[in-house]
Amino acid sequence: MSRIGIKPIPLPDKVQVALNNNDVHVEGPKGSLNWELPDGINVTLEENVLTIQRTSELKQAKALHGLARSLIANMVTGVSDGFEKKLQVVGTGYRAEVNRDKDLVLDVGYSHSVTYTPPEGITLSVEGSETINGQAHTPITVSGIDKQLVGQVAATIRQIRKPDTYKPCKGIRYDGERVPEKEGKAAVG
DSSP states (O other): OOTTTTSOEEOOTTOEEEEETTEEEEEETTEEEEEEOOTTEEEEEETTEEEEEESSOOHHHHHHHHHHHHHHHHHHHHHHTOEEEEEEEESTTOEEEEOTTSOEEEESSSSSOEEEOOOTTEEEEEOOOEEETTEEEEEEEEEESOHHHHHHHHHHHHHHTOOOSSSTTSEEEETTOOOOOOOOOOOOO
């Protein structure tokens, strides 16, 4: 048995779940999410508790048991509380702002500004810049109800200007991420 898959998922008060054949529809105060169950997985709802079971002992069903439970639990958490990832834009002259169209505009050392349009269901916000150890840090918050989409958007924004290991004081990084600093190449002479 899967240690993760056998754990029941308690539903908060304002979350409703509809089960139609292989489709799971979760609705809450922040929105709604759908997911289609893979073959070999079954979901039951009893007294505001979801239980995930395998219908067969095939290797694929065993592999998807814990995954299905985790994805449904993330859907329940997303529609009730939501998810967020924080990023830091670090560097002299590096700026970030959200324009009227809700697009993220980044000035991160390129000859032009980079504009990122978030997908539907994702909210981007930029807070005031703060100075830490003489470096300007501009926090960016990515929030939404779909955990996978929030993580993907945060990774895409970080990819625009990853932190450089030779100059770790520049780039976009996750909040709390430690960037290892490498020494530059020394001339032999």
